[in-house]
Structure formats: structure tokens, C-alpha cells
Amino acid sequence: MQHGHDMLFRALADPTRRAIFERLCRDGEQTVGALTAQAGVSQPAVSKHLGILKLAGLVRDRQSGRQTHYHAERAALAPLADWTGRMTGFWESRFDELEDLLTRMDQ
Amino acid sequence: MQHGHDMLFRALADPTRRAIFERLCRDGEQTVGALTAQAGVSQPAVSKHLGILKLAGLVRDRQSGRQTHYHAERAALAPLADWTGRMTGFWESRFDELEDLLTRMDQ
DNA sequence: CCTACTGATAACCGATCGGTTATCGGTTCG
DNA sequence: CGAACCGATAACCGATCGGTTATCAGTAGG
Numbered sequence A, B: 001m002q003h004g005h006d007m008l009f010r011a012l013a014d015p016t017r018r019a020i021f022e023r024l025c026r027d028g029e030q031t032v033g034a035l036t037a038q039a040g041v042s043q044p045a046v047s048k049h050l051g052i053l054k055l056a057g058l059v060r061d062r063q064s065g066r067q068t069h070y071h072a073e074r075a076a077l078a079p080l081a082d083w084t085g086r087m088t089g090f091w092e093s094r095f096d097e098l099e100d101l102l103t104r105m106d107q
Numbered sequence C: 001c002c003t004a005c006t007g008a009t010a011a012c013c014g015a016t017c018g019g020t021t022a023t024c025g026g027t028t029c030g
Numbered sequence D: 001c002g003a004a005c006c007g008a009t010a011a012c013c014g015a016t017c018g019g020t021t022a023t024c025a026g027t028a029g030g
Helices: A003-013 A015-027 A032-039 A043-055 A074-088 A092-105 B003-013 B015-027 B032-039 B043-055 B074-088 B092-105
Strands: A059-064 A067-072 B059-064 B067-072
Touching: A003 A015, A003 A043, A003 A074, A003 B003, A003 B015, A015 A032, A015 A043, A015 A067, A015 B003, A015 B074, A032 A043, A032 A067, A043 A059, A074 B015, A074 B074, B003 B015, B003 B043, B003 B074, B015 B032, B015 B043, B015 B067, B032 B043, B032 B067, B043 B059
Parallel strands: none
Antiparallel strands: A059 A067, B059 B067
């Protein structure tokens, strides 16, 4: 039902996009060029994926000269963890803790 | 990259489908008719959604006379919880516990 | 300045998706 | 049996998606 939830699930549904996000989580901040080099698709495709991830709140970008650096916004995964927790029907307090932690990590 | 992961994320990306799964998690086993009554789409649409959820391992069905009863397969969410945990980079042992528990819940 | 580089946008294309209506197979009941 | 019911399948349609190539704006450097 939640529109925010929707964009989150939708953004992570595509394997190429998920791979980009995983890379940003693993290796930290990356330029568009660096991401393109390993994405297996063209630079405009990568830019579009990054735009979608950004709309979902999963990444944020920082301009520096003519390069754009993107980094993962891990806190955006909190609703996903929360949803999973609610579906399993257990761990509620446990996942709430996680959500709080992730929110605090975002400053 | 993982094909199983892919079907899981993909299956949960659609809001109608996710609502059906949520209902099965909340209220337990339901017939196709009962699910259709609240899905807001036609019966064939519901059947297709159930087919996709089934392929992703998220639901299982049980035949009884001329009715088909579907129920959520909560254990199928374990890879999702695991992935989230790996992306956050913490909680690894914690999520492994969850995965184990969910797997055991599946008998 | 002019050229080269980086990344975003535009325009377009085929494939897939989610939905519909129509229909069919299987089951129950009068 | 025959009629009614339940759910799956088929055939189709418009919209959206993920990809491409071409191009544009902004920045850096000779």
C-alpha cells in the first residue's frame, strides 16, 4: 500500500540496479564512470539506474568538478527490514531496534 | 546475480501481489475466491499473481475439492532478510540465526 | 579559447508486465 | 446426468521497463 515501500521494492527488483547498489554498499563511494566500467551496460543506462535508486532514497550523490560521486544510503533499507520482520510475525522489537539504529546512522 | 534472489525481489515488487502475500501472512490460509474478494482485481489476475508467488516459493497451495487454498511460506523470506543484513554490513550472525529459524519453521 | 572529458537527457525500440474478457477442466450437488 | 461453481489458462491490449545511440551542459586543462 505504502508508496514509499513501493519505490523501494521496485528499485531493488532489477538485478543490474541491485548490483550497482551492492557495489556501493561494499566498496563505498564511486563515480558514475567506475560504476559503468563494471555494470555491463552503457553509461546512460547506469545514470538512469542511479536516478531510480536516488528517487527511492537508496543512494545520494555528491558533485565534485566534472565527476559525480554516488554512495549507498543504508538507512533506506530500514523499511525493508521492518516489513520482513512484520511478515514473519516475530522479531518485532528486534527489527525496531535495527530500524532505529539505521535511522541514527543517517545522522 | 542470484536467480533465486531475483524472483524473490521481482515477486514482491508489485503492490497487488505484495498485498496478497501480506494477507496470507496475516490471516493464514485463504481460498482464491477469498483473496479475489479483496484484491481489487479480477480472479484470473489473482491466479496469475499466485502463480508468480508460487514460483518464487513464497506461497504453497493445497487442493480441497473444487477449492484451492493458498498459504504463505514465511521461510522464503529468509534470503531477503539475509541480503538486507549483508548490505547493512552488520547483524550477520543475527540474520543467520533468523534464517536458520525460518528454515526450521518450514519443517 | 578551444578541446577533451564526464555524466545527464532525449528519442526511440523491443520485451515484459499487469490487467482484461472468454473459455475450459474438474468437482459438487440436485 | 445436468447445472452451477471454482480456479487455471488462453488470447489479447496498453503501459511501463530496460536498453540502445545521439546529443547536450558543465568543467578542466593545454
